[in-house]
Amino acid sequence: MDELWTNYLLPWGGHVLTAIAIFYIGRIIAGVVIGGASRVMTRTNIDPILTSFLLTVLNAALLALVTVAALSQLGLDTTSLVALLGAAGLAIGLALKDSLSHFAAGVMLILFRPLRVGDYVEVDGVAGSVDRITIFSTRLKTPDNRVVTVPNGNVFGNTMVNYSEEPTRRIDLIIGISYGSDLLKAKQILIDMVENHPLILQDPAWRVAVSELADSSVNFVVRPWVKAEDYWTVRFELIESIKLKFDEEGIEIPFPQMTVHLDKAE
Known part of the structure; x- marks a missing residue:
């Protein structure tokens, strides 16, 4: 023992x-x-x-x-x-190689911060506001309140557009009038609307100019600058106001038409 x-x-x-x-x-x-x-x-x-x-x-x-x-x-x-x-x-x-690639992309997203929660972005063919960033995926909320989960590998490995990165955005509108309408009058209407809109910024400078003599219209470019959060509000208001003002002032906005000629049979 x-x-x-x-x-x-x-x-x-x-x-x-x-x-x-x-x-x-x-x-x-x-x-x-x-x-x-x-x-x-x-x-x-x-x-x-x-x-x-x-x-x-x-x-x-x-x-x-x-x-x-x-x-x-x-x-x-x-x-x-x-x-x-x-x-x-x-x-x-x-x-788990695919999951690990998404994890590595998630680490890169968190370290370099190309997008943040609340940013409105377009990634992998989906546009929406960033709702959550996890280590493996990014969750977006679309404007119609759908929730889309995108793997981080698809976010970091593809082209990404961040609409919220800069504080201002430029609205690009193309407005056409008929060749028979008064060009200078139409241009002055557009200038007045842009100049007097309370949400349009004066710096950077906005632009209204004739851009093209198209097949059936004279086209203007209207390019005002706005705060990023006001982009859609101003865009919708401008389009509606321009149409109403042109109707009031007799400025014609052309639209596709088809003329049919009938030959009388002998």
Whole structure:
């Protein structure tokens, strides 16, 4: 019995106690490291989504390191364990390669911020306001209140238009009048409307000009600048006001017509 105690139980007991101590002390140290990393990321204004993910990965890595260190005290071959974990990680990575590409794109979106929550954007053929950015996907709300979830790989890997990045936008209207209408009168009406609209900015300067002598119309370009949030309001108001004013002043807006000639049969 003394031999069993001396040769087996006592040494193994010491190894077990050492392994338990390494595991619990390692967890405490890992907690301290995670807390410090969290405070540093908070002070540097890293996005909360990215902060949460990075802390989770760091915590898992530290716990794996502590577990391997504890198991090595029990005489286990940790080299084989590490190799097994590496092979499992490789297999999982290959199986989830598309998800990992979306994750990498999500990290890039969060780091470089080409779009933010509330921005009106057009990505992957979808236009809407950014409602939420997660680590794997971006959620958009369309103007008719549909919710569209776009994988981050499609967002970061394709052409993206951000209509909210700049504080101002230019409205581009093409207004046609018939060749028989008074060109100078029509131009002055357009100038007055742009000049007197309360939401149109005077700087940058707006522009009203004859742009084309088309097949059936004389075309004007009307290019006022507005605040980004006023874009659609001003655009709709201008189109309606121009039509009503042209009707009032006898300015004709041409539209496609077909003239049919009938020959009398003899």
